[in-house]
Amino acid sequence: MAEAMLRASGLTAGYPGRRVLFGVDLEVRTGEVVALLGANGSGKSTLLNVLSGFVRPTGGSIRFGRAELAGAPPHRIFRHGIVQVSQARDLFPEMTTEENLRLGAIVRKGPIERLEAKVLARFPSLAEKRRHPVALLSGGEQQMVAIGRALMARPRLLLLDEPSGGLAPRLVRAIAAIIGALKAEGVTMVIVEQNITLALAVADHVLVLRDGRVAERHEPGNGADAEKIVRAIYL
Amino acid sequence: MLPQLLVSGVANGMLYALIALSMTLVYRATTVLNFGHGDMAMAGAYAGLVFLGFGLPFVVAVPLALLLLFVLGFLVQRFLLRRIMQGPHLALATMALAVGYALRGVARLRWGNQVLNLPRPYPAGAFSIGSVVITTDAVVMCGSVLVLLGVLLLLFRASPLGRTIRAVFQTERGAALVGINVPLLHGMMWGAGAALGAAGGILLAMVVPLTPDMGEWVLVRGFAAMTLGGFGSLPGAVVGGVLLGVAEEVLGFYLNTVFINITAYVVTILVLMVRPRGLFGRRALIRV
Numbered sequence: 001m002a003e004a005m006l007r008a009s010g011l012t013a014g015y016p017g018r019r020v021l022f023g024v025d026l027e028v029r030t031g032e033v034v035a036l037l038g039a040n041g042s043g044k045s046t047l048l049n050v051l052s053g054f055v056r057p058t059g060g061s062i063r064f065g066r067a068e069l070a071g072a073p074p075h076r077i078f079r080h081g082i083v084q085v086s087q088a089r090d091l092f093p094e095m096t097t098e099e100n101l102r103l104g105a106i107v108r109k110g111p112i113e114r115l116e117a118k119v120l121a122r123f124p125s126l127a128e129k130r131r132h133p134v135a136l137l138s139g140g141e142q143q144m145v146a147i148g149r150a151l152m153a154r155p156r157l158l159l160l161d162e163p164s165g166g167l168a169p170r171l172v173r174a175i176a177a178i179i180g181a182l183k184a185e186g187v188t189m190v191i192v193e194q195n196i197t198l199a200l201a202v203a204d205h206v207l208v209l210r211d212g213r214v215a216e217r218h219e220p221g222n223g224a225d226a227e228k229i230v231r232a233i234y235l
Numbered sequence: 236m237l238p239q240l241l242v243s244g245v246a247n248g249m250l251y252a253l254i255a256l257s258m259t260l261v262y263r264a265t266t267v268l269n270f271g272h273g274d275m276a277m278a279g280a281y282a283g284l285v286f287l288g289f290g291l292p293f294v295v296a297v298p299l300a301l302l303l304l305f306v307l308g309f310l311v312q313r314f315l316l317r318r319i320m321q322g323p324h325l326a327l328a329t330m331a332l333a334v335g336y337a338l339r340g341v342a343r344l345r346w347g348n349q350v351l352n353l354p355r356p357y358p359a360g361a362f363s364i365g366s367v368v369i370t371t372d373a374v375v376m377c378g379s380v381l382v383l384l385g386v387l388l389l390l391f392r393a394s395p396l397g398r399t400i401r402a403v404f405q406t407e408r409g410a411a412l413v414g415i416n417v418p419l420l421h422g423m424m425w426g427a428g429a430a431l432g433a434a435g436g437i438l439l440a441m442v443v444p445l446t447p448d449m450g451e452w453v454l455v456r457g458f459a460a461m462t463l464g465g466f467g468s469l470p471g472a473v474v475g476g477v478l479l480g481v482a483e484e485v486l487g488f489y490l491n492t493v494f495i496n497i498t499a500y501v502v503t504i505l506v507l508m509v510r511p512r513g514l515f516g517r518r519a520l521i522r523v
Contacts, residue, residue: 052412054408054411073416073418074411074412074414074417075411075414075415075416075417078411078412078413078414079414083412083414084412085412086408086412088408090406090408090409090412091406091409092401092402092405092406092409093405093406094401094405095401095402095405099398102398103398103402103413104413106395106398106399106402106413106414106415107413107414107415149412149413150412153413153414
């Protein structure tokens with residue numbers, strides 16, 4: 001079995017006056033997709049934000065390769081190759097699709113034209129709207145820009161926070177197809193998702209969080225079904 | 236008479252534009268209104284005076300003064316403001332004000348109530364085009380500010396650093412998501428704001444007496460120009476500054492000379508009452 005790319009252990013974190021994570025352990029191997037599921041407030045997004053440096057853990061360790069990243073700021077974690085697509089997308093609203101994508105590679109050295117062409121080939125509808133301000137794009141297109149911007153950084157580990165959140169079913173299928181294609185190409189991912197069908201379709205491992213702790217672990221490939229996981233989340 | 240008033244007003248207004256622009260840079264980057272900005276401009280002028288006093292030529296003394304203020308602005312953000320950035324806005328504004336008063340205090344300790352002048356590196360004079368008299372001060376003021384604006388425009392529009400700054404201006408979290416070191420950029424913008432403010436202070440101290448209280452004059456006009464142009468708008472800061480300069484001259488001549496001193500206050504009050512977004516108003520950028 002491959003060596004773990006990311007090994008988080010004993011993670012505790014929270015916000016002033018409120019603890020959210022209570023000793024979470026998580027391992028991700030190269031090429032794997034790990035889905036974090038759980039009810040609202042279970043700590044999924046906080047865990048993702050701890051991994052990307054936006055929330056500083058109060059305890060525990062995050063080993064990424066040989067580096068210890070617990071408590072490192074977001075820009076340093078980014079430089080190690082951990083890139084997040086946030087739930088709110090956080091695009092640059094006054095810039096075009098193209099400018100947003102290019103900013104994804106702002107800290108990279110060297111030409112980015114080939115990389116940009118490759119990313120746009122993945123999202124044909126964006127290629128047609130490369131000069132449009134992102135604020136005028138639909139929710140689904142904005143999500144594609146957010147994923148495309150993250151891919152411009154050539155992530156070693158991609159963190160996706162509710163990629164299907166707030167999208168119409170047709171667009172959810174489109175996003176699911178993109179995530180499936182990324183998995184097929186060997187992109188390592190951690191996904192926070194409310195859409196259990198989507199998560200089970202791509203995940204190698206599923207962690208169900210409850211009250212800031214890992215309540216259950218499942219492997220969809222080994223017969224874990226959606227009903228069992230829904231019960232684990234909500235009952 | 237009107238053409239003469241317009242020329243004088245535009246020359247003063249360019250200076251206000253530079254000051255408002257430097258305050259806007261800081262505001263857009265960190266959503267903090269630097270109430271100590273005028274005192275940083277004053278400190279820049281005194282720094283220039285000190286370096287000139289060492290016998291350095293003007294072309295060396297001024298860049299050194301700007302560099303010193305860049306470092307000062309950076310350090311103020313890094314060590315005094317960064318740790319309270321997540322705190323209430325009032326704390327940030329009070330800290331900025333306190334830094335300004337501290338600088339004013341240092342200047343008073345060293346120079347007391349002396350009225351000094353920064354020597355011009357060019358001959359003072361004037362020439363006329365038709366009935367309009369144009370001073371060399373006005374030419375230097377406009378020329379210097381236009382050059383600085385051009386450099387800033389080029390930096391913003393055509394450099395990776397400019398794209399990085401624009402990204403942080405639009406969404407800090409988005410900028411951090413693409414690997415930009417946002418806290419470092421905050422510090423750099425405070426440094427750049429202080430250095431540009433110092434450039435304004437140096438230009439001003441060549442034409443009016445330099446005193447430790449000069450900062451208040453600078454702050455009021457910068458604030459009024461920002462308000463008129465629209466808080467957070469870079470083009471608005473420039474247009475607001477120029478319009479303010481012209482308004483001072485025109486109202487001062489046609490209504491009463493007292494308007495030269497109170498137009499900035501009147502403009503601030505009127506704009507906040509009638510159109511709080513100013514001319515090029517953006518939606519309010521409130522840090523939460």
